[in-house]
Amino acid sequence: MRVQVNAFRRTLRARALRSHGVPQVGTASQQGSRRHLTRMGCDGKFFVGGNWKSNGTKSSVTKLVEELNAGSVPSNTEVVCAPTFVHLPYVSETLDAGKFQVSAQNCWVEGYGAYTGEITAEALGDMSVNWVILGHSERRALNGETNEFVADKCKKALDTGLSVIACIGETLEQRESGKMFEVLDAQLAAIAGKIDDWSSVVVAYEPVWAIGTGVVATPDQAQEVHAYLRKWFADNVSPSVSKSLRVIYGGSVNAENCSDLATKEDVDGFLVGGASLKGPDFLVIANAFEMARA
Ligand SMILES: O=C[C@H](O)COP(=O)(O)O
Numbered sequence: 001m002r003v004q005v006n007a008f009r010r011t012l013r014a015r016a017l018r019s020h021g022v023p024q025v026g027t028a029s030q031q032g033s034r035r036h037l038t039r040m041g042c043d044g045k046f047f048v049g050g051n052w053k054s055n056g057t058k059s060s061v062t063k064l065v066e067e068l069n070a071g072s073v074p075s076n077t078e079v080v081c082a083p084t085f086v087h088l089p090y091v092s093e094t095l096d097a098g099k100f101q102v103s104a105q106n107c108w109v110e111g112y113g114a115y116t117g118e119i120t121a122e123a124l125g126d127m128s129v130n131w132v133i134l135g136h137s138e139r140r141a142l143n144g145e146t147n148e149f150v151a152d153k154c155k156k157a158l159d160t161g162l163s164v165i166a167c168i169g170e171t172l173e174q175r176e177s178g179k180m181f182e183v184l185d186a187q188l189a190a191i192a193g194k195i196d197d198w199s200s201v202v203v204a205y206e207p208v209w210a211i212g213t214g215v216v217a218t219p220d221q222a223q224e225v226h227a228y229l230r231k232w233f234a235d236n237v238s239p240s241v242s243k244s245l246r247v248i249y250g251g252s253v254n255a256e257n258c259s260d261l262a263t264k265e266d267v268d269g270f271l272v273g274g275a276s277l278k279g280p281d282f283l284v285i286a287n288a289f290e291m292a293r294a
Contacts, residue, residue, distance in 0.1 A: 045076055065090075
């Protein structure tokens with residue numbers, strides 16, 4: 001009977017993939033560990049963030065919102081879309097709040113004041129934007145954001161009542177020179193030095209070499225680092241934070257590879273860049289956890 005149920009689920013999953021025009025992926029890796037289902041328990045939902053970065057016109061954003069609103073999101077997955085600041089009010093008003101939340105891609109480290117061009121956490125809260133992405137590697141690289149500055153912004157956002165997607169990740173050079181764990185430790189330690197309450201934080205592990213390159217980390221590579229990060233939290237923060245914290249993966253996640261990544265026990269979701277701009281693809285990714293369970 002159980003075999004029949006599983007076969008039925010696989011058929012449903014294949015249908016869902018086909019309906020989104022996605023080639024079917026093999027099922028072998030889906031036999032991987034499902035222990036994270038237990039660990040996340042009823043309280044933790046799989047988390048899928050879409051970081052639209054500096055993309056979108058009035059017409060493309062309208063189309064994307066329509067495509068997303070037409071799709072379905074499983075109840076065990078929290079989906080958050082992060083448009084540009086300019087598009088945020090429109091997306092916030094038009095995206096189906098029953099399925100999607102919205103996020104900013106950054107906020108300022110101080111409150112309201114003379115900070116020309118910056119957007120405060122208070123202003124985001126006032127506009128009912130409850131999430132913010134902080135520490136993205138593009139901001140670290142292009143805007144010189146240091147570990148300390150990112151940590152200060154995390155503290156400010158959390159103190160203001162926002163939830164934070166805190167990004168960390170190593171460059172290829174750091175990975176290849178054996179400094180990956182040292183880099184990740186320093187990025188996390190800076191944040192841990194400033195905040196006590198991790199209940200409104202999602203940590204996004206985004207290896208810089210995988211971002212926008214099409215070179216996705218293998219499920220095993222992602223799992224290795226996520227397991228390391230979970231142990232880091234157990235050793236340096238607390239076992240309960242280590243257990244409940246969602247650690248998501250970002251870097252060339254797409255509709256084809258998301259399901260295999262989602263089978264890994266310490267991968268609690270994704271932060272998606274390029275593929276989040278394609279409605280049908282992003283909807284497949286939003287359903288990855290459900291598909292991985294099938
Ligand atoms: O925030 C998202 C990450 O930078 C991943 O971007 P990507 O999916 O285009 O590689």
